[in-house]
Amino acid sequence: MIDFLFYVFAALAVAGALGMLLNTRNTVAGALSLVGTMVSLGAIYVLLDAYLIGALQILVYAGAIVVLFLFVVMLLNLREDAFSPERLRFTKLIGVAIGALVGVELLLLLPAALGPAATVPADFGGYRMVGAALFTDWVLAFEVTSLLLLAAMVGAVVLAKRSID
């Protein structure tokens, strides 16, 4: 059953990603198919017993971040000339480089993934375990990240205020 669900959601995730890539003329539809990918990824996390990450994936990525993408796309009113050939070439170059990197990584990880599945401890991936790890072992990283987000927020306020003044 879990295998079957995995294949369903994996196929949906890939379909959503392809939909986003191929919908270059219609950016809003592209962003909406990205939502499908995000929700499917959330379901796959749940299948991996990572319940908290699964919930946050849907809550944060599908529920908030892609909505902000949509905001930007709708408000910017993109025209054809936004995709000039030289810009597109540069983006494609980056895409190919990152794709190659991920491909190599996958090939390196494949032997370990084909081995027997690891058993997970009870309460693995629940909010208690993740919270405890986050606030003990990784508290420095957590605080640094929050500082980074604060800096980004202050920067956004400063930029917005300048345009109002």
Add this chain to the structure above:
Amino acid sequence: MILVGVIVKMLFIVLVVAGLFLPLITWVERKQSAVMQDRIGANRADLAGLTLIGLLHPAADVLKLLSKEDVVPLGANRVLHRLAPVIALVPAIVTLAVIPFGGTYTIGDTTFSLVVADIDWGILFVFAVGSLATYGAVMAGWASNSNWGLLGSMRASAQMISYEVTMGLSIVGLFMCFGTLKLTEMAALQDQTFRLFGFLEHVFGVAVPGFLDWLRLPMWGVFLQPLGFILFLTCIMAENKRPPFDAPEGESEIIAGYHMEYSGMRFGLFYTAEFLEVPVIGTIVTSLFLGGWAIPWLSTTDIVGGVSSVFGQGFAVGVCIVLHVLSFLLKVVVLIWLQMALRWTLPRFRYDQVMDLCWKMILPISIANVFVTGAVILFLERGA
């Protein structure tokens, strides 16, 4: 056997909320507003001269909406235009899966609980599913190829994202009190009572005088987190976009917002989603703050113990289940009444007022609530 149980529970909760509450709410909306505005209200739909105080109106509405022409505007994205009302409606129904409408009971060797999916991260599931409802509004406005629709969906998505943030923060205090995110565990904890002045003894080491010591309150979220209750109720009502928070469809400014290009039952589905959210909000708030299925001052062990001594264990558990489900539904009805009363009392807030309320009032107050709750819990745990 498990599958049968799940299907029965699903049928029960969906039939009660969508089959009973939903049509009744459209009737209550008309009748309660009529009473509040000194009118008679809907009373014309009749079946062979029988009007049943207007109770036939929900059926007449649905018939009318189903038989109307389904118009798709020129230049609209046809797929997304058709998909949007469904996406607006589904999250409200899915949320019901994690709501416990009764406790956990044992008859003989079998233990069962009256909830469809008893998951450990129950309330996170509610938030995650609820956050997807935004796409219904966004898609509807954008796919209609209409400026007013787009303005409405902009407003709707900004409002819903903003209130999601504060909705989550406003109940952090509650999580700290109960120490769990699991809705069934929360409801079970709220089945207890606590001594109102017990902290005097616990923290200050002062003996509580007899008559004060007798005062006990149910351990409901609303008594542990009164501020959290008001904040959460405000946020979740704003999330539903019904008046007074219906700026996304402010007809005086943007005609009808994100669903102005919809007709017939597709338009009806947006309204169904909003109406369905009213009892669903009732079930969420009941489980979190009003003790869920719990009956105040009468815990499960009291009922089972009292009745089983006379009529036997099985009968006692049966009585308990009926009483708990009725208690749950009664609380939901009270919350529906409250939402209706608010909806017909307050005029629509201006859009900037809605956003100011969220970011300048509710957000700081909720953060302060988290800190104060933390301090109080620390203080109580330390003791004298």
